[in-house]
Amino acid sequence: MFSDDERSNRLRAGIVNDFVGGFLNDVERARFLGLPETTRIRERTKIVSPENLVMGEHCWIGENTVLDASGGLEIGDHTSIGLNCLVFTHSSWLANMTLENYSGSDLIERKPVKIGKGCFIGGNSVIMMGVTIGDCATVSPLSVVTKDVPAYSLVSGNPARVFQRYDQEHIKAEAERVRAENAARRAAAQARGEAPVWGSPAVRRDGQ
Structure with a gap:
């Protein structure tokens, strides 16, 4: 029933972590994942490649959010990411276009995402790979962020653009x-x- 190869065993560890995490509260779940004691991770949050995630103090991650850290992901202190958000640090677009969408394809592109301190990412938002979000920035709910976001600004929309600076x-x-x-x-x-x-x-x- 179970495959005994490197990839299967590596992925299975993540599956077990997700299962066990479902029985924990938000503080316990963060501790279980090796994140700062002050971090709170709500249920059904998925972290891809957690070894590449750098999380600050006093962060909050909402339900059903996916943090893809495969390309490198940094989240600053006192930042909240709402429920149902997607943060991408990789894309298989070229692998799909060239019909080379197999495991380990060298056409998978990865770029890091950096989210500064004191940020608020509204629910159901998408952060695309390679984006840097400056300190104390606000992303309105339902936004798709494809470009860097200046510090102390509010962005909204698809694609997100600056609506306010403070x-x-x-x-x-x-x-x-x-x-x-x-x-x-x-x-x-x-x-x-x-x-x-x-x-x-x-x-x-x-x-x-």
Whole structure:
């Protein structure tokens, strides 16, 4: 039933890791995969060639995301990648076009992807091989990123393009706004005698 060759045995190790990872929570799964203790990896995330993945601290990877690190993949500190995302570092296009799409084909092209620190990659987005995403960049959900993304910018669309640029002052102002809103929600919950679980329960329609 099982093939006893180098490729089969190598792939089987990944299959076993995926199976075992299905029984772990997000922190346990990251630890099991040898990633930083502060990393959280949600269920059904697949990492291709994990030995080529460099992951920073305090990263979050959503459900059903595929991280292809076969060509080299670096993800900076405090970066989140949403659910159902695809990050590619290789392509078999030429192997397909030349009818040479066999295992080990020398027409498989690989280029590294680098995602900076403090980035937010929205759900259902695709990052193509060879792309560099600068620090504190935002990729809107459902985007296809085919070119480098400048730091402190928001990109969206297919292919993704820059829609907004921001700076530290903008981020600071937005952080203060959200902290104030969450503090108000916590205060409202406490006034109702509730214990906020996530720190920011919604305000009721009556404003209480």
